[in-house]
Amino acid sequence: MSTNLAWLLRLPLILAAMVVQVHGLSPPGFLSLDCGLANKSAYNDSITGLLYISDSGFVEGGLSYQISANLMDQATNEQEKTLRSFPGGQRNCYTLPSIPGKRYLLRTTFTYGNYDGLNKTEDGSLFLFGLHIGVNLWATVNLTNSGNSTNTFWKEVLTVAPDRFISVCLINFGLGTPFVSSLEMRRIGDSMYPFVNSSVSASYFSRLRFGAVDEFISRYPMDSYDRFWERFDNWSYPWVNLTSKNKAMSSPPANHCDDFSFSVPSAILQRASTIESNFSWFSITVEANSNLQSETMELIPIFHFAEVGDVNGGARRTFDLSVDDEQLLHNFTLPATSPVTKFDSSTRRRGSRARIVLRRSPGSDLPPLINALELHSRVWMINLTTASGDVDSMESIKEKYMVTRNWNGDPCSPRDYTWDGLNCIYPNGHQNPRVVELNLSASGLRGEIATSFMSMSSLEKLDLSNNNLTGTVPDYRLYSLRVLNLSNNQLIGPIPDSVLQRIVAGQLDLRFGML
Template structure:
């Protein structure tokens, strides 16, 4: 019994992991979930991205189980991972990339990484090192979208791992939630081991710092079990610290890149119990020889965090810790974080288009999952492959093109997308009626519904709109008007912007019966009724005249075998007038024709010729 239940337990756990708050995604792995040496539980990405192909690094270049697999994206303009979240959540995100010469080309690619429709960073991968990028971001919707965009021909994007953790909203709050923090570096001083999960609940990676000459490593003789610092560094970073050999020396840190502005955290903890009667440790933080702090005295058995926001760094900026004049001990430091502060990452596609696209997404997302992800239009020019966008600061969707995407079912209502100029839904299997809203877009120029399974009448919003180039070929069950809804047959014809801007045709020719087009139907009925009445009336007139001596014999319309009574739309002459529409209609109308002869044969012949001329011009 236990054996049979195990698959169900595994399935339930896997499902839970996919929608858990904290996600560690091993991209391209063939394992549903597993726990690594750091006690991190990893899941696969099959339920998060159906596009791309799985690749693995060869044994000669192996790095770790997580990094040795990847998902490679050889198609689409942009490929995304949408991670469920909640608007207003503060999240920590890390993306990791390990090339490892998986393709044997020895050509590590570069590509663009985006975050919720905003350009994040150009990823420059290397042959044999893991490249990671981190962000602290406040979620704007109900998902976090991380996307990879190909920017150079032949350089295919890939990703090895993706991690997303919810953070306490009070963390890193020295800057407004409208700003984004991108990690420049994070180091722990005095250790030779990387510190991460489970020491750090958010799996922030604290790399061991290189120690220069003249510096000493000190071990804390009272290891911390917890801290209440606002940005919640792991207590493991306070197990060690570095200091100088003498009070006259300073601890210096050089930032090798220009960043502006930055957010910096310095972390301190006293490593030994001081005799306050004889010993003191006091120092200040300097930036390019300018003091940016007051005197700092690290606590023993506890920790201290000093944060600085909106600092501007150049590539030769130097931070230094210098003892004050009344200190008896040199400065000390345990850890440090540096972030770039980025503003303005809040742009998004117009909400009207979001609403319309969300309706399409709800209807078809399970059928073409790779089509969705991230902001529809941003960043330009990496919009979704099947839409076109304006260049506005808040762009509008101007083109919707899902031709040949294998979609089926009824169309949802996306009428809120009022900037649409082109709609191409051709070569799918859409079914149901043609919805009226499709003809109401104020800027619409082209509407292509060809080769689907639509049925029923064409709405007047389309049939009477001569601004739209409308194509509906290949939909056998579509008819011109509600009163003429029968399957129509003809050679497929594209429709242009003419006074009658549509032609309803079927995909195959089933018979030689003429197609009924637009408002021509009632004209046919009226015309043949008139002709039929005239034929009957003429026969009676002729019979009456014969009875009074054959007046007018040999002139006018000939008998049933000789005259052209009616012509089919395909040009064939009716050889049997009694089977023609004119004759049948004539029989019906003939009963109401008076016996009185009021027209002569010449006038009647002229009327019939005019009617035939008018029909041929219809």
């Protein structure tokens, strides 16, 4: 949507997240990154009060920019003024601290602001790049002919953390330089959005609130999880907006057989839209804009209802609800006192639009009513991450030798973005990819041979030739290893007996000395 808005393995990043919570007045589980923020300390956002910090500790590479000077006055928040651009590499990833198995909302915003002077959103050329959540495609950011370069676009995904970190990656399709203005992470409740799990994430399609609302976007602190709720504007006679005086409304409890706690804010449940009593039905059409690649989307609709009208004397509000001519609710009677959420995660709706019809049931005293709706598209998490032991080993090697290659994100997954110098195997079934070959020849490596190489139990070929490695040949008890090239280094001392025995048995090809 558009409007003029506003791989954690190391202790420093953990500490950074703790600082956010302790000093930034942000709720636990919130992390707000102002991408490209440089030469300025953290700040509290003027609209939400949430603390924003620089993204520099959470990403490698990229260049910091400000939007064009003549557009600065049009920025409606600080995050719109700066961005991080990624002209180098096919994949550049942010690493965010997380708790394994917990649910998170992740949101990226994009304000181009003609930072590069190329007018890319208005020159007619293709301008699009991809987003990955972990090792799976989340969305495509399409800014082609998107108009005013001060427009802010956003992408949002609900996901389950697979490990101690979540990776958000920008993918270069060769159709414009990827960039990002802000990256926000919000931990949500364990019972929220029950269709989200380790195999399925959910990408934002639409989230609408109804009734008379002043703000185009409602978010934190009204919504304690900082979801974006858009105001529904496409209404006219015979639509009627209602407001409840009941300030104690709460979202559905989690123990209902078909309802779950979506923690809808009370302020949203207090407002609704209906129609004049002499009419029987109304429709809502939600369409994708050009920023969404929507042809293959599988949409999950969620409807939030709360009675805000006059139901004195036992008046009933009963209605049917259908999506694209498929009935989801039949003779549904809205409770007079408690909010209700209804959703359908089993039906797969494809396409760029959804038409929702609410129709009054025969004998109903009152016409249909709606307070809010959400539409999310499934993101199938079909690519598996590299085996955690191999990831830890590769990260340790990268850090020890300060490898300057574009080693970003997951080492082996997805296949198109395997780290330079690696070959991996991708077993069938639910097995994680493994590193089988590692070539670091002529990579400027210095110091002793790291023990981390011996931790990769599937490694078959290791090439460390033509470097400046010193010390002795390690006692390699890595029985998967078939080829070990250590030639043209500064290694000294005898070759360990265990290595010699494998050479004599024809199990290991060792290349050693100066060639």
